Amino acid sequence: MDLIIPSSGLIFWQLIGFLALFFILVKFAWKPMLAALEEREGSIDNALKAAEQARNEMANLKAENEKLLAEARVERDTILTKAQEASKRMIEEAKEEATKQGAILIENAKAVIENEKKAALAEVKNQVAVLTLEVTEKLLRKNLSDQAAQKELVDEFVKDLKLN
């Protein structure tokens, strides 16, 4: 048996042995093994992808939520502002109205007072006139108690009537 010259017998057996090993392993080991490996890698890949997708979806959802929230916030703010404005305006209007109404009331009151005053004055005038008449009557009664004075007065009236 030489060291550096291949012996034909060993080549023969080695060829048979190795090829047998190869074909047995291909059929019963490598094929199922590599297929299983590939399948597992595929499933891991898919799982990773699914996780990634889920994460993206979550992120999208979150972003959408936030967007909605922001929109809601903006809307709330507008509503609030509008409400504030409206209330302010209403207060203003009410104030104005009140002022106007007050002015009218005062005006009316003034008119009424004026009228009342006028009426009172008229009344006073009337009373004065009546009183004056009464006083005059009393005075006249006193003055015309004697016959001569009465005669003179009647004369005077008659004179006046004639003139009229």
Added chain:
Amino acid sequence: MTRKILALSVLFSVLLLSLTSATFAAGSEAEGGEDPTGFIMHHIKDSHEWHFFNVGHTHVTLPLPVITYAPDRGLEFNMSTDFQNHETHLFGKEYAHDGIYIDEHEHLGRVDGGTIYDFSLTKNVAMMILVIGLVLYLILSAANHYKKHGAVAPKGAASWVEPVVVFVRDEIAEKSIGPKYKKFVPYLLTLFFFIWIGNLLGLLPGAANLTGNIAVTFTLAVLTFIIVNVNGNKEYWKHVFATPGVPVALLPIIVVVEFIGLFTKPFALMVRLFVAITAGHIVILAFIALVFIFESYAIGVVSTLMVTFINMIELLVATIQAYVFTLFTAMYIGGAVAEHAHDDHH
């Protein structure tokens, strides 16, 4: 756990080492003198019987079948013990049996000088059967896991085999061959595991130097050569016989060089594995032989330490050589099936 295994393995190696040393002691005595070269060669070469060690003058061997074929005699089956001295276990022409002899260099021949072919189940064939058996056991029990449990996380043998399989597939096949790698993964895997387990088992004391035998590496290299050239595409052959980018005047030379290159690639594969493994064995055996040359306890201690050290390196080499053989095979296949233009490197 790891510690226990380590301690056990150290104990075991010391025991086996002492046996190996005993082999030499007895061997050299039996061979009638201090012949370290003969002792080393005896260990790294193939043989018609499997010699383990000697106890005193008793040879502990495994007799192996001697199968021969001669055109005029047909197939014949004998045992190695038929062709040797029963005391010394030496082969020689004088121990011819039935017209066939095995000489002292283990060459088989016919007394009448006719042609005869030796298909004996030699020590290396027996070793090969062992290696194949172990590889089959390992890989099939790993594959069983996938059959039983489907594509789930590996367990048991599968968890040991799977990383290697993934490494060969991803780091060797896919990277060196490219997109068409899938078809070649089974061959590369078989190659890797056979060489790796063969290298490792070959390191055991008493084991045969299987992957350090040129016939074995030759066969593997030829298989690689066939696979590479059968799968060679148009560009690959064009690259060989009408190398692009070369002046017409130089073509005759280049084509010859390229053609020789087809054969030097597998030749390099064959020689590399053979030399790496055989050299490792020679170094280990030489260190052991030193003990008996110097016959000194001090050298014995130093040698044992050195042998342990070299053995550890050999464990590394066993893996590296399996990797390199597989890697180069993958690269040659990659070169043969690649689609891109080759004229960028010359």
